[in-house]
Each structure stands twice: as structure tokens, then as C-alpha cells.
Amino acid sequence: xxxxxVLNIVLLSLMAITGLAIARLRNLFPVAMLTGLYSLLxxxxxxxxxxxxxxxxxxxxxxxxxxxxFLATFGLTRAREKPVARSRTVIGLVxxxxxxxxxxxxxxxxxxxxxxxxxxxDHPLRERYLSTVNEEIDVPxxxxxVLGSYRGYDTLGEVTVILTAGIxxxxxxxxxxxxxxxxxxxDR
Amino acid sequence: xxxxxxxxxxxxxxxxxxxxxxxxxxxHGDYSPGGGFQAGVVFAAAIxxxxxxxxxxxxxxxxxxxxxxxxAALGVLLFAGTGVYAMLQGGNFLDYDYLAHDxxxxxxxxxxxxxxxxxxxxxxxxxxxxxxxxxxxxxTNEHET
Numbered sequence: 001x002x003x004x005x006v007l008n009i010v011l012l013s014l015m016a017i018t019g020l021a022i023a024r025l026r027n028l029f030p031v032a033m034l035t036g037l038y039s040l041l042x043x044x045x046x047x048x049x050x051x052x053x054x055x056x057x058x059x060x061x062x063x064x065x066x067x068x069x070f071l072a073t074f075g076l077t078r079a080r081e082k083p084v085a086r087s088r089t090v091i092g093l094v095x096x097x098x099x100x101x102x103x104x105x106x107x108x109x110x111x112x113x114x115x116x117x118x119x120x121x122d123h124p125l126r127e128r129y130l131s132t133v134n135e136e137i138d139v140p141x142x143x144x145x146v147l148g149s150y151r152g153y154d155t156l157g158e159v160t161v162i163l164t165a166g167i168x169x170x171x172x173x174x175x176x177x178x179x180x181x182x183x184x185x186x187d188r
Numbered sequence: 189x190x191x192x193x194x195x196x197x198x199x200x201x202x203x204x205x206x207x208x209x210x211x212x213x214x215x216h217g218d219y220s221p222g223g224g225f226q227a228g229v230v231f232a233a234a235i236x237x238x239x240x241x242x243x244x245x246x247x248x249x250x251x252x253x254x255x256x257x258x259x260a261a262l263g264v265l266l267f268a269g270t271g272v273y274a275m276l277q278g279g280n281f282l283d284y285d286y287l288a289h290d291x292x293x294x295x296x297x298x299x300x301x302x303x304x305x306x307x308x309x310x311x312x313x314x315x316x317x318x319x320x321x322x323x324x325x326x327x328t329n330e331h332e333t
Contacts, residue, residue: 053226056229064229064233069321144217144218149295156267162310169317173321
């Protein structure tokens with residue numbers, strides 16, 4: 001238990017340090033690398049919280065795919081942040097502080113870490129799923145049973161969203177690659 | 189990245205285990221953490237790693253973008269089709285009880301098919317998005333040189 005606490009503190013402070021380092025950097029290549037590192041740290045945190053499937057997704061998407069997409073984008077744009085006028089950085093600071101304060105205020109409503117009296121723990125549906133999953137579906141991983149069977153509609157919707165997002169990106173960016181000659185001048 | 193021998197050799201060694209792990213997460217999702225979505229992103233990461241080290245053209249030759257467009261839609265079709273098949277068997281939409289003679293077996297078949305559909309769509313979509321991003325970047329570089 002104590003090792004868990006120490007690991008949590010170490011991981012969270014490393015994440016904070018990574019965030020501060022990202023804010024200080026002006027060259028965007030190291031920023032992409034550090035956001036990947038940030039994702040990897042949060043994936044480790046999810047593993048500590050026994051959310052291995054979330055950790056898998058975070059490691060593959062956050063640390064892997066997103067970093068590569070950032071780097072591919074730098075090939076299209078610049079890899080250096082433009083210096084901004086001081087008056088505009090003040091606006092940015094105000095917006096960031098306000099958003100941070102709002103998020104902090106909202107987090108006060110969240111249940112405490114490891115709280116027993118949360119909807120996850122005492123909602124009637126939890127009893128319903130956990131007590132009948134063995135007779136109705138009989139798979140050891142209840143998460144799969146809930147996502148695939150009890151909540152099949154939601155998952156179908158999510159998969160459709162992923163497909164739609166992919167179609168959107170292909171429609172916006174895919175055309176230029178397929179007919180490079182026609183669009184040579186127009187997309188510069 | 190022709191000159192990076194170490195990276196090339198290590199990547200060759202790594203890609204097969206990554207893909208096997210993705211398939212394990214996919215088809216063992218009923219018993220262990222994970223499922224179609226996790227398997228899809230891990231599989232896509234393997235393809236992207238291949239493209240990074242051996243070049244986009246090689247990756248396009250191994251996993252064709254045209255095929256990915258079809259499989260992305262096929263995944264959703266498999267998911268929804270499982271639901272429609274359950275309806276044809278006399279149940280509700282996505283009620284896997286009616287997929288087989290026995291309700292429990294039906295649920296197992298249903299989860300397997302549905303998770304496979306999710307995985308297929310996720311791996312196809314993520315790889316397609318990577319292809320168009322990387323393809324555009326490369327073309328701009330060729331213009332500049």
C-alpha cells in the first residue's frame with residue numbers, strides 16, 4: 001500500500017514537471033516528445049489504479065499515435081512556436097487561470113479517492129450487473145460483458161463515431177494525396 | 189531511415205510480438221483486460237512503427253490504404269449485422285441470446301463478433317488517418333527539395 005502511495009506521488013510529480021517543461025519550450029519537436037512522455041506517465045498511473053485497458057489505450061494512442069501525428073504535422077507547418085506580443089500573453093494567462101479555477105472548483109464535487117459511497121459503488125445497476133453476469137453472459141471480464149452486451153448500443157454508437165471521424169479526416173486530407181497533380185497549387 | 193541498422197533490426201524483432209499481443213488482447217478480451225478498441229490501437233501502432241522505420245511506401249504496400257477504407261466500414265457492418273441477425277432470429281437488436289441454440293453460447297459468439305468488428309474499424313481508421321497525415325507531409329518535403 002505504501003509503495004503505491006510513493007509511486008503515485010513520484011508519477012504525479014513527474015507529470016507536473018513534464019507539464020512545466022512543455023510550457024517553457026519554444027521548439028515544438030521536444031514538446032511532441034514530452035507530451036508522449038506525459039501520456040506514458042499517465043498510462044503508468046492508470047496501471048497503478050488497476051485500469052489496465054485504459055492504460056493500454058493511453059500508451060498506444062497518447063504516447064504512440066498522437067506523437068507520430070504531431071511530428072507529421074510539423075512536416076506541414078513550422079516546428080517552432082511564434083513569439084507572441086506581451087498583451088496577448090496576458091489574455092492567455094487570464095483564460096488559463098480562469099479555466100484552471102473552474103476545473104478546480106468542479107473537482108471539489110468529485111468523490112474522494114477510494115470513497116465507498118460513490119454511484120459506482122452503491123448504484124442498484126452495479127448489483128444487477130455483477131450478480132447476474134455469470135448466469136446471463138458467463139465471461140470472467142465483466143467490463144467486456146457490460147460494454148459489448150449490456151451496453152451494446154453505446155459501443156455500436158462509439159464505433160460509428162470512430163468511423164465517421166476517420167471519414168471526415170480522409171475527406172479533408174485524403175483527396176490531395178490521391179490526385180496530387182490537380183491540387184498542386186491550390187493546397188499550398 | 190536506411191542507415192539506422194540498430195533501429196531496423198530491433199523493429200523487425202518487435203513488430204511480430206506487438207501484433208501477437210494485439211491479437212491476444214482482441215480475442216482474449218472476454219477473460220483479461222482489453223477488447224476490440226485496445227487491440228485496434230496496439231495493432232495500428234505496430235503498422236505505424238513499420239511505416240516509420242521502413243518508409244511509408246513499404247507500409248502502403250504491406251497494408252493497402254484502399255483495403256483499410258473497406259475494412260473500416262466492414263467493422264461497423266459486422267457489429268450492426270450481428271444485431272440484425274439477432275433480430276432475424278426472433279430477438280431484439282443486439283440481443284445475442286438468439287445467436288445460438290443456447291443463450292450463453294449466443295452471448296459468447298456475439299461478444300466475439302462485436303469485439304472483432306470494433307477492432308477492425310479502429311485499426312483501419314487510425315492507420316488511414318496516419319497514412320493521409322504522413323503522406324501529405326512527405327509530398328510537401330519533396331516540393332521543397
